[in-house]
Amino acid sequence: MPTREEPVYMRVEDEHILGTLISPGALVPGVLFVHGWGGDQQQYVARARVLAALGCVCLTFDLRGHAQTQARHDTVSREESMRDVLAAYDFLAAQRSVDSDAIADVGSSYGGYLAALLTALRPVNWLALRVPALYKDSEWRVPKLQLRSQQELERFRQQTVTPDDSKALRACRAFTGDVLIVESAHDDFIPHQVIVNYRESCISARSLTCRLIEGADHGLSNEAGKSAYTQILVTWLTEVMLAVRESQPPASGAAAAPASAPSDKRPPEA
Numbered sequence: 001m002p003t004r005e006e007p008v009y010m011r012v013e014d015e016h017i018l019g020t021l022i023s024p025g026a027l028v029p030g031v032l033f034v035h036g037w038g039g040d041q042q043q044y045v046a047r048a049r050v051l052a053a054l055g056c057v058c059l060t061f062d063l064r065g066h067a068q069t070q071a072r073h074d075t076v077s078r079e080e081s082m083r084d085v086l087a088a089y090d091f092l093a094a095q096r097s098v099d100s101d102a103i104a105d106v107g108s109s110y111g112g113y114l115a116a117l118l119t120a121l122r123p124v125n126w127l128a129l130r131v132p133a134l135y136k137d138s139e140w141r142v143p144k145l146q147l148r149s150q151q152e153l154e155r156f157r158q159q160t161v162t163p164d165d166s167k168a169l170r171a172c173r174a175f176t177g178d179v180l181i182v183e184s185a186h187d188d189f190i191p192h193q194v195i196v197n198y199r200e201s202c203i204s205a206r207s208l209t210c211r212l213i214e215g216a217d218h219g220l221s222n223e224a225g226k227s228a229y230t231q232i233l234v235t236w237l238t239e240v241m242l243a244v245r246e247s248q249p250p251a252s253g254a255a256a257a258p259a260s261a262p263s264d265k266r267p268p269e270a
Contacts (some may be wrong), residue, residue, distance in 0.1 A: 027099035029125075029241055030092045031058040034085055034118075036109030036133075036219075037144065041067070044106075047230055051237065056104075059092040063111075065144075077141045078114075085114045089122050101125065102244070104237060109133050109190070109218065110144070113168050116198070120171035126240055127175060128233060130182040131190045131218055132198055137167050157190065161197045172201040178240040179205045182232060184216040184225070209236055 033044040041060035048058035065076035093100040104126035107115025112132030163169040216225030
């Protein structure tokens, strides 16, 4: 494999030392994972490892109000969560080995909603949404935890919503990359109509792939559902990245089947 070398200067106290950074000659795709409300980055580490083994640089992270910042759980707004996603994207895109023109955006539930919004704010080539949530555009700065009651989400999510009435769906309508939408057959949080709203908004996508995981609930609480989603995601990313690599010169590494299924610690809430 060809390599590239570049001089680097590293700060040590008040001085700098010189080094040489040697890295693979070809840049590789980046994959950003955005977890759902009530989840954390550990739910996606195993999947990220599978994709990293295939030649991607992957980043998982904890949204504020989760994991080490759980104390803020009741006060975090969508605006703050969106800032977290933007910061994570910028960090990933800035990595030396990442091709900033080849970034995949993978989100589940609340993370899927945020992932869709991200495509309107940053360059994204591939968008994977698993059981994406949907919210009204109003109350953007209100704590996310209050939205279920304030926005009457159960009723709202049963309605037909168009891109004209939703920033997330507008972002999907404008997105021109490849899209994967994954639905769970036994989802108690995200009704089928929400999936339809997202699917019908992706009118400009280079390709649109929709998959249904039979027997799966919203949070993929059984091993069969987790394994099925991993297989769907890895297979899809392998195919769409390969298609881009064949149509434009190189970026991703060789593809292979996943070695093992991930282990989600707990299901996220929509």
